[in-house]
Amino acid sequence: MRTVYVVTHPEATHHIEGVVGGWHDSRLTEGGLGAAAAIARALRGRIPEDAEVELFSSDLRRTRETAEAIAEVFGVGAVLDWRLREKSYGVAGGRAQEWLDQRFVPPPAVGERMEHDEGIEGAETKAAVARRVYAAMDEILERPCAHQIVVTHVGSLTFVVTSWIRMPVEAVGYASFRVPSGSITTLREDDFYRNRAVVGLGDIGHLGVG
Known part of the structure; x- marks a missing residue:
């Protein structure tokens, strides 16, 4: 049986500064560092x-x-893999969140969503993020280890989960698994039927909340 624990990083400086994360290389806050230690203890348990x-x-x-x-x-x-990064918001990365909000073009309710241009120079499409996260997960899951931990971002977690359940990239246009920062999502594959389950999504009990 294989179990994959997917961790979303806890509070980072861009959260409290009100700036866009994405590929902006923010660091954990003091609270985030404490939460990271709590995540580690929870996984050890x-x-x-x-x-x-x-x-x-x-x-x-x-x-x-x-x-x-x-x-x-x-x-x-830790094996570091850039493909597990958050979505790139291009020139908006590190700018005030309000700057992005004023320029962001949301995807249509019906029509092309995967290759939708959000109106921000250099920003990745949903398709681009999905393809790179899927590629990273394909390589991780080719390995025979029964206990794997993947540390990623809130926005990227959706594609970790959809890749786990083998949802085709072209089908994830409406998919979104919103979880808190500092959460643990547990994915499990049984060793008989080889079914893949999402056992727990976005658990933050180790942080003393939820």
């Missing part, structure tokens, strides 16, 4: 002591710092 564990992470600073807290508890190194 869920994974057997003698189990082999693999750790993968987006390469942005806020996810690296989260992965470092987990790595310290498990005694493993």
Whole structure:
């Protein structure tokens, strides 16, 4: 049986500064660092002591710092993969959230959503984000390890989950799994039917809330 624990990084500086995250390389706040330690302890409590564990992470600073807290508890190194990053908002990254909000063109209710141009120079389409996250997850899931931890971002988690359940990229135009920062989502594949389940989505009980 395989279990994948998907972690969304906790509070980062862009959250409290009111600026756009995306590829803006913000760091964890003091509260975020404490939450990362709580995430690591929670994962340690869920994974057997003698189990082999693999750790993968987006390469942005806020996810690296989260992965470092987990790595310290498990005694493993993190494999950094840029494809697990949050969506790029192009020139909006690091700017005030209001700047983006004033220029953002939302996707249509009906019609092309995956390749929709949001009106922000350099911003990724939903299709571009989905394809790179799927590619990263394909490589992770090719590995035989039964306990894997993936540290990513709130926006990217949707595509981790849809790749897990093998939803075709072209079908995810309306998909959205909104979870809190600092959450743990648990994915499990049984070793008989090979069915893939979403056992828990966006758990934040380890943070003392939810």
